[in-house]
Amino acid sequence: MLKIVSIVIRVNDLAAQSRFWQAALDYVERDPASDDWGVLKPRDADTPCIALDAHHSERVLPPRIHLDIYAEDQAAEVRRLAELGAREVHWDKLPEDADYVIMEDPEGNRFCVVDRPDWSGWESPPGG
Structure with a gap:
């Protein structure tokens, strides 16, 4: 295993x-x-x-892999991460109903902050 x-x-x-x-x-x-x-x-x-x-x-865009980070309060976490030095990445093809915000760390490594207010009580976050 x-x-x-x-x-x-x-x-x-x-x-x-x-x-x-x-x-x-x-x-x-x-x-x-x-x-x-x-x-x-x-x-x-x-x-x-x-x-x-x-x-x-070498940085490749779009990256072949990225982190999905679940957030109970997505807007607050996006603001907090921006205060830490992360930047929001704007993407023209982002669906209107997207439950994620694309961000990158201070060196440009991308990750998504996913709106999942209902997973906090689970032992582990749901898959994908």
Whole structure:
């Protein structure tokens, strides 16, 4: 059996990206980071870790993979993430009834903030 334990994000500034993702997701360092690698884990949830890999990688748009982050209060989370340095990405093909907001972290790694006010009581978020 397989299980996703970490999702790896390539970064340029490991310390800055670590601070962003810790604040964004309420994650903590699993172990002290090295010069080019750090793993952040959920403070008190059984969800995948975020590993930060400080090696240059060419940015490709649209990205082949991205994170979907569920939010109980999407508008408040989008504002909070913007205050942390994330930016909203505007896409001309976004459906009018989209339940997600496309954002990117301070280095341009994309993720979506998905409006899911009803999943907070579940042991784990519903799939897709």
